[in-house]
Amino acid sequence: MKVLLISLPDPPGIHVFRFHAAGFGSSFVMPNPEHKYEVYPPIYEAYVASILENEGHEVRILDCQSPNIEVEEILKEIEKKNPSLIISRICLPSYYHDLKIMAKIKELFPDIVLIGWGGICKVFPENVLRESQLDIVFRAVELEDILPEFIRAYEKDKIENVLGISLKKNGEISHTANRPFNKNLDAIPVPAYHLLNMKKYVTQESHYIFGGSKEKFIPFFSVSGSRGCSFNCIYCPYPVTYGPWRGRSPEKVVDEIEVLVRKYNIRTIWFHDQTFSMIPKRTIQLCDEIIERRLDIHWATETRIDTLKPKVLKKMKESGCGRLEVGVETGDPILLKTVGKRGLTIEKIVKTAKAIKKERIILETNFLVGLPGETWDSIKTSAELIKKINPDILTAMIVTPYPGSPLYTMAEKNGWLLTKDWSKYTLFEPVFSMPNFTADDMREAHHYLYLQYAINKQKKELLDALFNLNFLALSKILFSNVPKFLRKLPRIIRNKFR
Structure with a gap:
């Protein structure tokens, strides 16, 4: 059977990280379309493609994000390949754009079976089917587990036996029983790298090498060493989509890395894991395996x-x-305990942050704005913690109540949701508002955290320049950053006295 796996293109002016937020996706507005942006490879599609090829199917992966491929080109490729099935991930920030493209495909190729998958398909399959021209949605994101079985059943006209699917037929929607999460991750083969242009996946050197250049882009690829998270924070989509933590054996993971190194000369790896170091003993075994094989790689993870x-x-x-x-997530110990990271303390955060920096590992910290119970006092406490741990990279995000999460249920029950326009669920735009911390507060607090972080960084740069008598750096700071600071001074003063 001919199968086409499509990673759909970005909406105009928007870059979508399709793997972010457990496959619900995140996005940002591209200020400069000509700028080079990091694009992550469609690793789940590559895993399942390897299995399908081994079972005798003709498979093609069309990655439309790198670079962005126009709809007309997609349609030409479909006409050329004439697949029986097309499978595409549907994300929230690109939801309407994704469905519009799939509708165009169905209009021109009505006999092709269109399948959607992803977080929103898992949680709201009926809504997705009613709002789209999709024939089927998978309520499971582990393609390597569900798609081969679906194809075997499809060829025998017995898809009703496949767990975890919802289908639309003659206007009626039906659902099979839920599918358990894949427990045998070691059965996943080496991805079908040959179906991708491996040279086009690049990342900034400074994201993987301490002291690396922001201007230099280097080849990289993703590896999935484990899946899921067993901590169940109320805001997090990971347990919704990926379920509890499950790991692959270190040997299997490093086998995959070795192919990337030896065959494709790719030595920069993003571990697409949600809780990489969940089992410390396994983490050490995996690292030892990399060291013993002398792979000489740079890697990063979450x-x-x-x-x-x-x-x-x-x-x-x-x-x-x-x-x-x-x-x-937050510098407020009460929020940390009640809705953020249960069992985590500020003392642990500070101590571990120091240990990470001591090893000269780039520290990237994620903070959330708008957790239930958030106040301006807790925001200022977060700013103080950011100043104290001094991360190399700060990522501040506005809390997004993802469908299926406890926070979404809470927000819907309390009437906090402002919209169900999924394209606004980006992690950087408020989609809910609480009586004591409104959407406007969230926007202002989001800006405030970044502003305070930038000010602290500039202070440190200024002191370093003075201490080292680096007059070139000193003049750059004074003539470039000070005018920017003065422009933002009224906003700084306003937030200082909240």
């Missing part, structure tokens, strides 16, 4: 900060870890 013990950090650094992305 994990929970209180799983990072000094012994684990040292081993991670030795194996090539260049950046760690950790969720701190």
Whole structure:
């Protein structure tokens, strides 16, 4: 059977990170379309393509994000390949654009079966089917588990036996029973790299190498070493989409990395894990495997900060870890305990942040604005914590109540939701408002955290320039940054006295 896996193009002027937020996606407005942006490879599609090829199917992956491919080109490719099935991830920020493209495909190729998958398809399958020209949606995101079984059933006209699908037939929508999460991740083969242009996935060197250049872009690729998260924070979409934590064996993970290094000369790896260091012993084993095979890679990942013990950090650094992305969420200990990171304390955060920086690993911290119970006092406490731990990269996001999460249920029950226009669910635009902390407060607080971070960074740069008598750096700070600071001074004063 001919199968086409499409990673759909971005909406005009928007860049969508399709893998972010457990596949619900995040996005930002592109200020300069000519600028080079980091595009992550469609790793789930590459995994399942490998299985399908081994089962004798003719598979094609069309990655329309790198660079952005116009709809007309997609239609030409479909006409040329004439697939029986087309499978595409549907994301929130690009929701209406994704469905519009799929509708155009159905209009011109009515006999092709169109399948959608992703977080929104899992949570609201009926809505997606009614609002689209899709024939089927998968209520499971692990393509390597559900798609091969679906195709085998489709060929026998028995798709009603496949768990985790919802289908539309003659205007009627039906659902099969829910599908359990894939427990045998070691059965996942090496991805079908040959179906992708491996040279076009590039990232900034400074994101993976301590002291690396922001101007230099280097080849990279994603590897999925584990899936899921077992902590169940109320705002987090990871448990919704990926379920509890499950890991692949270190040997299998490093086998995949070795192919990237030896065959494609790719030595920069993004571990597409939600809680990379969930099991410290396994983390050390994985790092040892990388070291023993002398792969000489640079890698980065996301994990929970209180799983990072000094012994684990040292081993991670030795194996090539260049950046760690950790969720701190808030500097307020009450919020941290009640709705943020249960079991995590400010003391643990500060101690582990120091340990990460001591190993010369780039520290990227995620903070959230707008958690239930948020106030301007808690925002200022977050700003103080940011100043104290001094991350190399700060990512501040506005809390987004993702469908299926406890926060979404809470927001809907309390009448906090402002919109169900999914294109606004970007992580950087408020979609709900609370009586004691409104959407306007969220916007202002989001800006405030970045502004305070920038001011603290500039102070440090100024002191370093003075201490080292670096007059070139000093003149740049004074003549470039001071005018910007003065323009923002009224806003700084206003927030200072809230």
